Amino acid sequence: MSEAVLIIGGGPAGLAAAASLADLGVEAVLVEKEPELGGTPKKYAYSKLVPDLRPAQETLAPLVQRVQGREGLRVLTDARPTAVSGKAGDFKVRLAGPAGEEELSAGAIIVATGFEHFDARRDTKYGYGIYPDVVDIRDMERMLSEPQLKRPSDGQVPQRVGFILCVGSRDRMVGNTYCSRVCCSVCCVQAIEVKEKNPSAEVYIFYMDIRTYGLLENLYWEAQEEHGVLFVKGRVGEILPRDGQLMVKGEDTLLRGPFEVPFDLMVLASGMEPGEGTVQVAELLNLAREPNGFLAPRDSHTAPLEAAVEGVFLAGADLAPKFSDDAVAEGAGAAVRAAAFLRSRAGR
Ligand SMILES: Cc1cc2nc3c(=O)[nH]c(=O)nc-3n(C[C@H](O)[C@H](O)[C@H](O)COP(=O)(O)OP(=O)(O)OC[C@H]3O[C@@H](n4cnc5c(N)ncnc54)[C@H](O)[C@@H]3O)c2cc1C
Ligand code: SF4
Incomplete structure (x- = not known):
């Protein structure tokens, strides 16, 4: 049994999930395939943001700052999962990163792999x-x-x-x-x-x-x-x-x-379309996708941030097109759901 959460994707949703877990004192690893955190708005240098026309890079920077130097939170860039085995409470995840391959254990996984244009x-x-x-x-x-x-x-x-x-x-x-x-x-x-x-x-x-x-x-x-x-x-x-x-x-x-x-x-x-990274993670974790290819929650009314696979939580634009405020809110929500899941398994 592992009490750590793996977060896949370092965009607005994944960053909010990681910061929320650090706030809750839950151990976590954040994995981002690109060299920098910040997701699609960072990668493509978005200009001014809907709804208030504030500059994107300075508006979203606090999301990245909130995950830096946090106790119990490890951040890996240029890295992505390549294989997953085990089950809820004890997933074994193989990661490929700049320092080579490594395996880690996670009790729960948050998928925040976003979208592509x-x-x-x-x-x-x-x-x-x-x-x-x-x-x-x-x-x-x-x-x-x-x-x-x-x-x-x-x-x-x-x-x-x-x-x-x-x-x-x-x-x-x-x-x-x-x-x-x-x-x-x-x-x-x-x-x-x-x-x-x-x-x-x-x-x-x-x-x-x-x-x-x-x-x-x-x-x-x-x-x-x-x-x-x-x-x-x-x-x-x-x-x-x-x-x-x-x-x-x-x-x-x-x-x-x-x-x-x-x-x-x-x-x-x-x-917006589901990206290659979302398709890859869906295959690794055996996640259901809706007819357009976005990830499908277990129940969109009662469990919108949970996958049908036990111990896997979903957040952000990998679920459907949306603005970053919704992605951030979902990241924080998925973090709470993942933390509650681990606590209930540990009998606390
Ligand atoms: C042209 C355009 C303009 C927009 N302007 C605004 C705006 O003004 N205001 C606003 O609120 N929203 C805007 N949005 C929407 C905003 O970009 C999204 O809501 C937001 O990026 C979603 O965040 P996310 O974290 O879910 O996904 P993303 O930002 O896509 O982040 C996902 C991250 O996961 C990583 N990833 C994917 N697969 C893997 C993998 N297998 N392993 C490791 N990492 C992986 C990706 O590299 C990426 O960094 C705009 C969207 C578009 C298309
Ligand atoms: S928001 Fe909907 S209606 Fe507007 S341009 Fe995009 S796809 Fe078309």
């Missing part, structure tokens, strides 16, 4: 990966982290910037029918950032529906009313290069007519 090359009509000035929202986060927004092809400041929502989400042709939940709000924030950096820029958002759900609806109004971002309900069918610009062809579904307009930079709101 949809690869926009899979939707060929937009020319991502072919035309340098067609970028996705992940590229745009990095570009907006720079003091000035420049388009990739020639380093010029783009005057006409367009966003296309629902790329790789809500689309049967690419095989993802779910809504990625964050991209409408993220695009509103990115559009506001474009206008903040260059107030004379013309910014358009092409949408099917706007899903700035819950309290995020204010971003939709702020983008329009305070920053002059224009929203066009319609579908873009094609992007083609013409005379140093991108010609965007589509149909305005409110005005019921075709459009063909030039842009300097087009941004694809590519959605």
Whole structure:
């Protein structure tokens, strides 16, 4: 019987789980496959965050600080699990890390392996990966982290910037029918950032529906009313290069007519998918996945942070697309569930 918890994934969810276990005085090991902690927002240098437009790197830094130098918490980067045997209360986990292979024992495991961005090359009509000035929202986060927004092809400041929502989400042709939940709000924030950096820029958002759900609806109004971002309900069918610009062809579904307009930079709101790391851990631990490939909890109503496999707990964007505040809350929740599980097994 081991009283330690293994946490797989050092993004917002895994960091919150690790810090919460340290707060509870439970021994834990946090394993992250990348060289740095911080998850996807760190790896892709996100710019300003939904909902309050605070800079991502300084806003999320306290999550990393909370796990540093904590008693009873070991943090391993550049490492990932390669084999798991045993059962709840006494899992034997083989890890591959920079110092080679090692085996450790864990009484419980928290899976916080997060997501990957949809690869926009899979939707060929937009020319991502072919035309340098067609970028996705992940590229745009990095570009907006720079003091000035420049388009990739020639380093010029783009005057006409367009966003296309629902790329790789809500689309049967690419095989993802779910809504990625964050991209409408993220695009509103990115559009506001474009206008903040260059107030004379013309910014358009092409949408099917706007899903700035819950309290995020204010971003939709702020983008329009305070920053002059224009929203066009319609579908873009094609992007083609013409005379140093991108010609965007589509149909305005409110005005019921075709459009063909030039842009300097087009941004694809590519959605969230379960990543390779999640698939790998699901196979190692024999975890159930829902039809879109995200991890499935034992019961989404009564045990949303527990896997069907005893002793395994789940948190974050490996369960479904979500914002980082939900991922952090789930990480803390999974930590409590794992600690309670170990205590009940120890008869305390
Ligand atoms: C373009 C974009 C912009 C966004 N902007 C915002 C925003 O403004 N505000 C906001 O709140 N949210 C935003 N989000 C959502 C936010 O990124 C997620 O909610 C958050 O990253 C989820 O945290 P996580 O820890 O669950 O997953 P992740 O951040 O993906 O972290 C998971 C970690 O697990 C690691 N990992 C995976 N597999 C393994 C393995 N097998 N072994 C070891 N380690 C592994 C990964 O390397 C990664 O570091 C945005 C998302 C997108 C797509
Ligand atoms: S959040 Fe918006 S852009 Fe993203 S999939 Fe849902 S409707 Fe489309």
